Amino acid sequence: MLLQNAIEDFRFHCKYEKNLNSKTLRAYDIDLTQFLEIFYTYEVQKIDKYNLKDYVEKLYDNNYKIKTIKRKLAVIKALFNYLEFDEIIEVNPFRKLRVALKEPKMLPKALDLKEIQVILKYLYMHKQKHQLKDTCNYKLLVRDILTIEMLFATGVRVSELSNLKINEINIKTGMIKIFGKGSKERIIQICDHEVLSLLKEYVKLFNLENKKGFFLLNRLDKRFSEQGIRLMVQKHQEQVNASKHITPHMFRHSFATLLLEEGVDVRYIQNMLGHASISTTQIYTKVNTKHQRKILNTKHPRKHLSFIA
The missing domain is CATH 1.10.150.130 (Tyrosine recombinase, N-terminal domain)
Known part of the structure; x- marks a missing residue:
C-alpha cells in the first residue's frame, strides 16, 4: 500500500x-x-x-x-x-527506533500583580471616561476588559475562553463550564463582584440574553478568535508602555503563581487549570524566586539565632 x-x-x-x-x-x-x-x-x-x-x-x-x-x-x-x-x-x-529528545526546561513567564494592575487600571479609567455608552467602541472596550479579567480570574487557556459558549456560563453566579484538552470538562467560578458586574454589563451590551453561540464576540458578532484575543492584549500592552511582551497565556501563569503565593494547595490549582498530571502544575512552585526570597528572609528559623556580639 x-x-x-x-x-x-x-x-x-x-x-x-x-x-x-x-x-x-x-x-x-x-x-x-x-x-x-x-x-x-x-x-x-x-x-x-x-x-x-x-x-x-x-x-x-x-x-x-x-x-x-x-x-x-x-x-x-x-x-x-x-x-x-x-x-x-x-x-x-x-x-x-531510539531517539532521545530532551526539551530544555522553561519556566512559565508570568505577570506580577503590579503589572496586571497597571493594565486593568488603564482600561477601567478609559472606560469611565468614555462619554457614549452605546457606541461600538465602548462595547468592544468592555469586551476587552472582561476578556482580560476572565483570563486572570479563571486561569483558562485562551482557546478555552475563545470557544466558550453562552450556555456554558451562568451570568448570575459566574459559574463556567470549561471543555479543556481532550474534551475534559471542569467547572470554575468567577467570584469577584467587579468582574461579575462587568460580565452582566457585557451580556446586556451585546444583547446575549436567551441567545446561543459563542460568548465572546468581535465587532462582526462572530467568535472572538484566539488570534483576535492575542492582538487585543498586544494593543493594550503597547498603550500602557509595558516593559515586557504580554500574551494571554501569561495571565494563566499569573493565576497559578499568585494563588500559590497565597498558600493555595497545588492540587486545587491543578484542578482549576485542568492539568492531567500534578507534575505539570508543580512547575509553578519554581517560578517566583522573589517570593521565595521573601519567605526565606522572613520565615526561616535561622533569623532567631545570633552569634555576633
Whole structure:
C-alpha cells in the first residue's frame, strides 16, 4: 500500500473511529502532509527505521523546536501503530527506533500583580471616561476588559475562553463550564463582584440574553478568535508602555503563581487549570524566586539565632 493511501485510511480512522476534534485533526493533517511530501512514492511496508532517522534529521535541519519534533513524531508513530494493528504492516518501524529528545526546561513567564494592575487600571479609567455608552467602541472596550479579567480570574487557556459558549456560563453566579484538552470538562467560578458586574454589563451590551453561540464576540458578532484575543492584549500592552511582551497565556501563569503565593494547595490549582498530571502544575512552585526570597528572609528559623556580639 502506498503511503498516500495509508494516510487517507488513517485520517478516516482518526475522524470517525477515534472521534478526534477538528483542531486535533487539522494539526494531524499538517504533520502527515509534511511526512508524505518526503516519502510520497514509498510503500508503507518499505519505510524502515533508517527512513525515520532521516526524517528526524530533516526536522532538526529545519530548526524545529524539540517540542515540535516530538509532536510530529508522535503523529507519525500513531500512523504506524494503526497500520500495524490493522495488519497492513508486520512491524511498526518505530519499535526499532531510539531517539532521545530532551526539551530544555522553561519556566512559565508570568505577570506580577503590579503589572496586571497597571493594565486593568488603564482600561477601567478609559472606560469611565468614555462619554457614549452605546457606541461600538465602548462595547468592544468592555469586551476587552472582561476578556482580560476572565483570563486572570479563571486561569483558562485562551482557546478555552475563545470557544466558550453562552450556555456554558451562568451570568448570575459566574459559574463556567470549561471543555479543556481532550474534551475534559471542569467547572470554575468567577467570584469577584467587579468582574461579575462587568460580565452582566457585557451580556446586556451585546444583547446575549436567551441567545446561543459563542460568548465572546468581535465587532462582526462572530467568535472572538484566539488570534483576535492575542492582538487585543498586544494593543493594550503597547498603550500602557509595558516593559515586557504580554500574551494571554501569561495571565494563566499569573493565576497559578499568585494563588500559590497565597498558600493555595497545588492540587486545587491543578484542578482549576485542568492539568492531567500534578507534575505539570508543580512547575509553578519554581517560578517566583522573589517570593521565595521573601519567605526565606522572613520565615526561616535561622533569623532567631545570633552569634555576633
